[in-house]
Amino acid sequence: MADNRVVQGRMVTAVALAELIENGDVMDAESITDADRDCPDCGGDVLEVGYMPSVTEFVTGLKCQDCDWQATDRD
Numbered sequence: 001m002a003d004n005r006v007v008q009g010r011m012v013t014a015v016a017l018a019e020l021i022e023n024g025d026v027m028d029a030e031s032i033t034d035a036d037r038d039c040p041d042c043g044g045d046v047l048e049v050g051y052m053p054s055v056t057e058f059v060t061g062l063k064c065q066d067c068d069w070q071a072t073d074r075d
């Protein structure tokens with residue numbers, strides 16, 4: 001997949017990134033994009049991925065590429 005990105009030193013796919021943010025399985029994920037913000041914890045680059053944790057739900061997740069910081073639009 002051309003969509004792989006490096007997060008905390010690991011290559012992840014969109015689904016793998018969504019599963020990191022969700023801390024569980026997701027049904028589907030969109031392409032990873034660069035979020036228009038910096039990490040509030042370390043100032044690193046933040047990735048954004050839209051995903052479906054279940055058939056009825058769509059969540060936009062954010063994850064820092066350099067540290068453990070993450071968030072979703074549920075928060």
Ligand SMILES: [Zn+2]
Binds near residue numbers: 041042065066069
């Ligand atoms: Zn960070």
